[in-house]
Amino acid sequence: MATSFAESGDARGTILGHPKGLFVLFFAEMWERFSYYGMRALLIFYLTKHWLFSDGEAGVIYGAYTALVYITPVLGGYLADRYLGQRKAVLFGAVVLTFGHFLMGFEGTGGQDAASLNVFWLALAFIIVGSGFLKANISVIVGQLYTRTDARRDPAYTIFYMGINLGAFLGSLLCGYLGETYGWSYGFGAAGVGMLLGLVVFMWGKPLLMGRGEAPIALSKGLEWGLYGVGLLAVLLCWWLVQNQAVVGTLLGIFGAILVLGVIGYSVVKLPREDRDRIFAALFLIFVSIVFWALFEQAGNSLSLFTDREVDRVMFGWEAPASMFQSLNAAYIFLLAPFFAGLWTMLGRRGMEPSTPFKFGLGVVQVGLGFLVLVAGANAAGMDNAVPVAFIFLIYLLHTTGELCLSPVGLSAMNRLSPAHMASLIMGTWFFASATGNFAAGLISQAAGGEGLEGGEAGKELVLGVYSTVGWYGVGIGIAVLALSPVVKRFMHLDTLQDDNVSDDLAGSPEAGMEALEGGVHPDLKNN
DSSP states (O other): OHHHHHTOHHHHOEETTEEHHHHHHHHHHHHHHHHHHHHHHHHHHIIIIISOOOHHHHHHHHHHHHHHHHHHHHHHHHHIIIIIOHHHHHHHHHHHHHHHHHHTTOOTTOTTOHHHHHHHHHHHHHHHHHHHHHHHHHHHHHHHTSOTTOTTHHHHHHHHHHHHHHHHHHHHHHHHHHHHHTOHHHHHHHHHHHHHHHHHHHHHTGGGGTTTTOOSSOOOHHHHHHHHHHHHHHHHHHHHHTTOHHHHHHHHHHHHHHHHHHHHHHHHHHSOHHHHHHHHHHHHHHHHHHHHHHHHTTTTTHHHHHHHHHEEOEETTEEOOGGGGGHHHHHHHHHHHHHHHHHHHHHHHTTOOOOHHHHHHHHHHHHHHHHHHHHHHHHHHOTTSOEETHHHHHHHHHHHHHHHHHHHHHHHHHHHHSOGGGHHHHHHHHHHHHHHHHHHHHHHHHHHHOTTOOSHHHHHHHHHHHHHHHHHHHHHHHHHHHHHHHHHHHHHOGGGOOOSOTTOOTTTOHHHHHHHHTTOOOGGGTTO
């Protein structure tokens, strides 16, 4: 199937040394992230100001919703691996997401009106399931464009990550501004338009994917539509779950234990020693990422409420809406990602690049430091004064540099460390860890919100106390990961890493094919 697409000269061409399919995925994911982060910028304010949930309730709802967004890729990844293939899974997810984002534009009467709230829960459920089919699988297609030992993999994921964050930047700015200035439906409607554009780009660019991500089996129409029906049934389940947040926490614990034990059991019984060790290394990285996301994901939750109530947001005579500050993370990534990509490449050529687990440790240390810097700035300003906006810029900067040490590197590591037949499952497990981190973030936000505290000095002290605690924990855990990184690196066995199919250069790179045939590893990968 891949051969028929590969016969096209256009499909086999490259842009900036990368296959054209990478840029189809770049723009499709850019628009999907525009819609997701545009909606996310408004969600905590929509919950507290329109639906009138308390800070604590809104924090847990937000955490449960974002957790479910990261749980469903396990289902989407499994169905793609076994039946649909990644391309059809992404296409179905994009259709479901488009419907969900447009449904968010229905405001109803606000307050606690049951009928209007049910429409809101349903919109969230469509977005959750659509993300599940799209999220893990589009990242897997990126990996399928390259051999496992291709030196362009990390730069490719960084380019892909730039697309994610360009969309997040534009979505947070535009949807946040429209929603807080003109009305919720305007912000959510703009998010829906963005998702529709992402769907169009993905459908148009199918030939440039060179047949990657197609179904692994001959798929009958009946089976295919039956699988889409499973997706719609999942919408109904998520509609109920997002309203019952405690159940989400229980399911995370149970399902997470089953998933991890299943991966470990399969690895021990079925995989050769080096592949098994690589899976163990991947699981270590996955557990570390939970800590990172629990702290990092305060951005759309308690940190946004803190910015709205406790920060002096007047700049150049204009008071910026609090939701727009969520664009800072994406803006920093877009500016700094080329620097980090170049830095890793330069260090790799000199044999000095930090290992993947060491980068993870750096990421966790920085996310903890971000909170400590914000607490120091607030204390310096005094409890009776607004926090200078510069400290919001600083916390987002530290969280972003931490993210660049962990997230794009983690995406690449999951693909590299997992055998081909487990690629989507391990990527789904990676996103499951993000789900756990997001749910934990909701609990942290609940603690920071405190029932009945709607700002003021007492609320400010409570938030800063929580931020100080999680900040120190982050720094301590990050230092421990740095200390363990040499051991984890040995489990990755990068010196013996082989391509799954050395006869297929995937992206038209003779150099990558020759390296695979010789059984070598590119110098850039030896310390990664």
